[in-house]
Amino acid sequence: MLRSVFAKTLRDARRGVLWWSLGLAGLAAMMVAVYPSVRDNPSLDKLLESYPEALRGVIGFGGELDYSSGAGYLGIELFSFMVPLLLIVVTVAAGAGAVAGEEERGTLDLLLSTPVSRRRLVVEKLGALVVEVVVLGAVLWLALVVGSNAGDLGVSAAHLGAATAGAVLLALGFGTIALLVGAASGRRSRAIAVAAAGAVAAYLVDSLASLSSVLEALQPASPFYHYSASDPLRHGLQAEHAAFLVAVVVAAAVLAVVAVERRDFRT
Amino acid sequence: MYGRQTGVRELTFAVGPGEVFGFLGPNGAGKTTTIRLMLDLIRPTSGRLEIFGLDARTESVEIRQRTGYVPGDLRLYDRLTGRELLEFLAHLRGVRHLRYAEELAERLGLGLDRPIHALSKGNRQKVGLVQAFMHRPELLVLDEPTAGLDPLVQQVFYDLVGEAAAEGRTVFLSSHVLSEVQHIAGRVAVVREGLLVLVDEIESLRERAATRVEATFEEAPPPGAFADVAGVTEVERRGPTVVYSLRGPADPLVKALARYRVLGLDSHEADLEDVFVGLYRGEDAA
Numbered sequence: 237m238l239r240s241v242f243a244k245t246l247r248d249a250r251r252g253v254l255w256w257s258l259g260l261a262g263l264a265a266m267m268v269a270v271y272p273s274v275r276d277n278p279s280l281d282k283l284l285e286s287y288p289e290a291l292r293g294v295i296g297f298g299g300e301l302d303y304s305s306g307a308g309y310l311g312i313e314l315f316s317f318m319v320p321l322l323l324i325v326v327t328v329a330a331g332a333g334a335v336a337g338e339e340e341r342g343t344l345d346l347l348l349s350t351p352v353s354r355r356r357l358v359v360e361k362l363g364a365l366v367v368e369v370v371v372l373g374a375v376l377w378l379a380l381v382v383g384s385n386a387g388d389l390g391v392s393a394a395h396l397g398a399a400t401a402g403a404v405l406l407a408l409g410f411g412t413i414a415l416l417v418g419a420a421s422g423r424r425s426r427a428i429a430v431a432a433a434g435a436v437a438a439y440l441v442d443s444l445a446s447l448s449s450v451l452e453a454l455q456p457a458s459p460f461y462h463y464s465a466s467d468p469l470r471h472g473l474q475a476e477h478a479a480f481l482v483a484v485v486v487a488a489a490v491l492a493v494v495a496v497e498r499r500d501f502r503t
Numbered sequence: 504m505y506g507r508q509t510g511v512r513e514l515t516f517a518v519g520p521g522e523v524f525g526f527l528g529p530n531g532a533g534k535t536t537t538i539r540l541m542l543d544l545i546r547p548t549s550g551r552l553e554i555f556g557l558d559a560r561t562e563s564v565e566i567r568q569r570t571g572y573v574p575g576d577l578r579l580y581d582r583l584t585g586r587e588l589l590e591f592l593a594h595l596r597g598v599r600h601l602r603y604a605e606e607l608a609e610r611l612g613l614g615l616d617r618p619i620h621a622l623s624k625g626n627r628q629k630v631g632l633v634q635a636f637m638h639r640p641e642l643l644v645l646d647e648p649t650a651g652l653d654p655l656v657q658q659v660f661y662d663l664v665g666e667a668a669a670e671g672r673t674v675f676l677s678s679h680v681l682s683e684v685q686h687i688a689g690r691v692a693v694v695r696e697g698l699l700v701l702v703d704e705i706e707s708l709r710e711r712a713a714t715r716v717e718a719t720f721e722e723a724p725p726p727g728a729f730a731d732v733a734g735v736t737e738v739e740r741r742g743p744t745v746v747y748s749l750r751g752p753a754d755p756l757v758k759a760l761a762r763y764r765v766l767g768l769d770s771h772e773a774d775l776e777d778v779f780v781g782l783y784r785g786e787d788a789a
Contacts, residue, residue, distance in 0.1 A: 238583075238591040248582070342578030346634075349542055349572035350595035351564045500545040503535065503576050 241347070241357060245364035249330065253368055256326055260372060261379040263322075267313050268383030274303050294443040297399075299467030306389025307469035310380070310399075315469065319376065319403045320460070324435050327369050327411030332427035334361035335496060336418030344501055354496045358419060362489055365411055373404035391469055398473040402481065406463040409484035410435045416488045420495035422502055459484055511536045511547075511697045518675060518690075520641075523668045525688030525705070526677040529783045533697040534677040535575045538646050541675075542572060554642065566642075568596070571635035575646035575677070577628060585615035585622070585630050592634050604637035610659055624651040636663060643667060643674045649683055661687050681779045693782050700782050713748040718760060719767035720745070732759045 237247040274280060280303040284292070292301055297311030335358065338344040348357070377400040381393045410431045418427035442460035445452045455461045462481055466474040511533040518524045528534050539545045540552055543563035552559035554566045580588055589604045598604075608615050613629040622630070628651045635643060643664075649657050664674050664687050678684050684691065685705055693700040703711075715738070723743050729735050734751040743766070749756055760768075 238587055239594045241595070244591055342574075342576060343580055345539070345542075345544060345574040345576075346572075346578065346592075346631075347595075348544055349567060349570070349574070350592060351568040351597075352595055353564050501539075503539070503574075 240360060241352060242360035242363045245334070245361055246367060249364065249368050252326075252330075253371055256322075256372055257375040260319075260322065260376045263318065264314070264376055264379035264383055267310070268380070268387040268389065271306065271309055271387050271389060274309060278304070289446045290444055293446050296464070297467070297469065298464040299470050306384060306387075306391045307395070310389065310391060310396075311467075311469050315399050315403065316464070319400075320406055320439075320463065323369060323372060323403050323407035324410050326372065327365065327407040328414040328428055328431045328435070330365050330368055331411035331414035332418045332424045332431065334358075334365060334415045334418060335492075336422055336424040336427055339422045339501055340424055342503065345503065348501070354499075355493050358415070358489070358493050358496050362412065362415060362492070365415065366408060369404050369407055369411065373400045376400055376403075395469050395472055399468040402463045402468050402473045402478070405478065405481035405485065406459050409459050409481055409488065412485045412488035412492070416492040416495060419492045420499070422499070511540070511694075514692075514694065514697075514699045516692050516699065516702045518673060520673050521668055521671040522690065523664060523674045523676065523684075523688045525681075525684035525691035526675060526694070527681060527684065527691050527779065528677075528679065528694035528700075530679050532679075532694045534679075534694060535646055536697075537694070538572075538575070538644055538675075538677060541644060542567065542570070569641045571638065571640035571643045573628075573631045573635045573645045573648045575650075577631040579619045579627060579630060581620035582618060584618050585613065585633075588619060588630060589615065589634055589637065593637065596638050598638045601637070603639065604633050607633045607636055607663070610663075611656055612659075625653060625656065628652055629656065632660060632663070636667070639667075639670075639672070641672050643672065643676075645674065646677045647679070648676065649678075693779065695783055711750075713750050714753075715771040716747045716749050716753075716756060717767075717769040717771075718745055718747065718765055719743050721764040721766055724763055729756070729759055732756055735759070 238244050284301045284303065287295075287301075295301070295312050295316050297316040299311065300308060301312065302308035303312070335344075338347060348354070352360075377393075377397055380391075380396045380400070383389070384391050384393075384396060413434055414427045414431035416427075417430045418424055421427065438458040438460050441451050441454045442458040442464070445455040445461075459481055462477040466472065466477050514533075514537060526534055526537070536545065540547055541554060541559055543559055543566075546560060555569060557566050559566060580591070583591065585608070586601070589601055593599075593601060593604065605615070608629070611629045611632065613626055613633065619627060619630065628648070632648060635645065635648075649660055652660060664676070667674055668687075674687075676684050676688060681691075688705055690702065690704050691708070692702045720743050723740070723745055726737065726740070729737060729747065733755045734749055735756050736748050737745060738748045739746040747756065749770075
């Protein structure tokens with residue numbers, strides 16, 4: 237577990253990943269357990285219909301809003317907000333600390349006195365970040381697949397996988413932006429602030445797009461739009477939307493390498 | 504501290520293989536800045552730094568492969584044990600086993616099985632030394648390496664430096680006190696406010712330093728009585744006792760003293776620390 241920067245970073249994260257995994261699996265189990273009572277209550281769908289357009293945008297996850305299907309239920313309760321929120325929190329915290337955490341604690345001097353290039357440092361830190369989030373996504377997906385079968389939600393493993401993969405890519409985008417800002421500034425707090433502000437802005441642009449033509453024009457630039465646009469729980473994640481989310485990660489990663497190459501690290 | 508300020512302005516010197524080179528200066532003189540330039544942790548706005556004939560900026564990875572480093576402000580991974588930290592760094596440096604590291608730890612009296620956060624400052628410093636020496640690097644860059652070490656352990660450290668030099672490896676040793684390096688370094692550079700004050704052999708520095716001669720007279724000669732005597736300046740006067748500083752041969756002072764009744768005479772060997780205090784302040788030693 238101490239063979240490389242990548243392996244050590246994962247080792248350092250193992251406890252956090254374990255607790256987050258339990259939390260996400262617990263959340264999925266709880267939501268699935270509640271589903272039968274929601275499904276059998278037709279007044280909830282009537283309530284949804286009465287919601288104003290803006291609110292429907294906020295709670296929706298791509299497709300039709302309904303509580304009477306498993307896909308509709310999971311979209312509203314988990315994927316429209318809770319799952320991306322939690323994954324973004326974990327990923328942004330880890331990304332912000334990836335390089336800036338080492339610099340702030342002063343361990344970067346020791347680490348970079350070994351023959352590890354700055355580029356390799358960023359790549360291995362990003363690699364560890366990817367593995368962490370993918371593990372969390374996989375745990376969540378497994379919990380949902382098991383729960384969906386047990387609770388008869390009628391959402392296929394593939395569609396659950398598409399929605400979860402979208403959430404993982406979405407979170408990685410903001411996590412990589414946090415890594416970039418941390419690597420460029422050497423400050424974790426700044427990295428968290430910028431990435432969190434970006435995530436909130438992207439979320440609001442996408443959710444409230446129906447309210448104004450300006451927001452509507454901006455909507456295709458929001459990762460949240462691409463995360464939900466293809467209604468993944470019913471139709472899977474379309475390649476073009478996935479490509480946008482991957483592009484955000486790649487662009488932030490490239491910028492992080494460029495930025496870290498120009499730094500004078502602080503003691 | 505570094506930011507946009509200039510830490511180092513003008514430093515030109517060369518260090519040869521097998522040399523123990525002392526890098527001296529008061530705190531804030533630019534020693535750590537220079538060392539961090541050597542490791543490419545910071546980049547020079549202008550100028551050039553070569554190590555092993557390689558460019559410190561563009562060929563840093565290869566330089567670091569052949570270098571061991573103890574940072575001035577040593578921070579370790581607190582959650583790892585000493586052994587785990589050494590394992591990690593050994594992997595990054597391509598060192599296959601910890602045999603030599605364990606030998607070093609034993610010589611320094613360091614246990615490797617406790618988590619680093621539970622270690623004293625001195626023991627952490629030992630971990631820093633072990634990781635710098637464990638791959639037998641061609642160049643050791645040590646920034647204030649004896650900080651926190653007790654005298655016995657310091658002696659072990661001096662032995663390690665001596666052995667490294669005997670094997671033809673180069674040791675670059677920074678300190679703000681001369682006594683730390685004067686017994687092991689062949690040459691020293693002195694920096695002050697980012698500028699090089701001097702580069703010289705320790706031995707010739709010693710020659711440049713003044714001897715203190717303390718003479719107690721029955722009746723002290725009037726101030727300025729020795730003003731014409733070559734190499735002699737009066738430093739201090741306490742009643743019948745006068746302290747002179749002497750550079751060069753003692754003969755002129757002895758002849759001059761002979762004209763008076765001298766009750767006591769005492770002389771101290773050249774004190775290098777005094778030379779350095781002078782250099783730090785910006786006075787010329789010569």
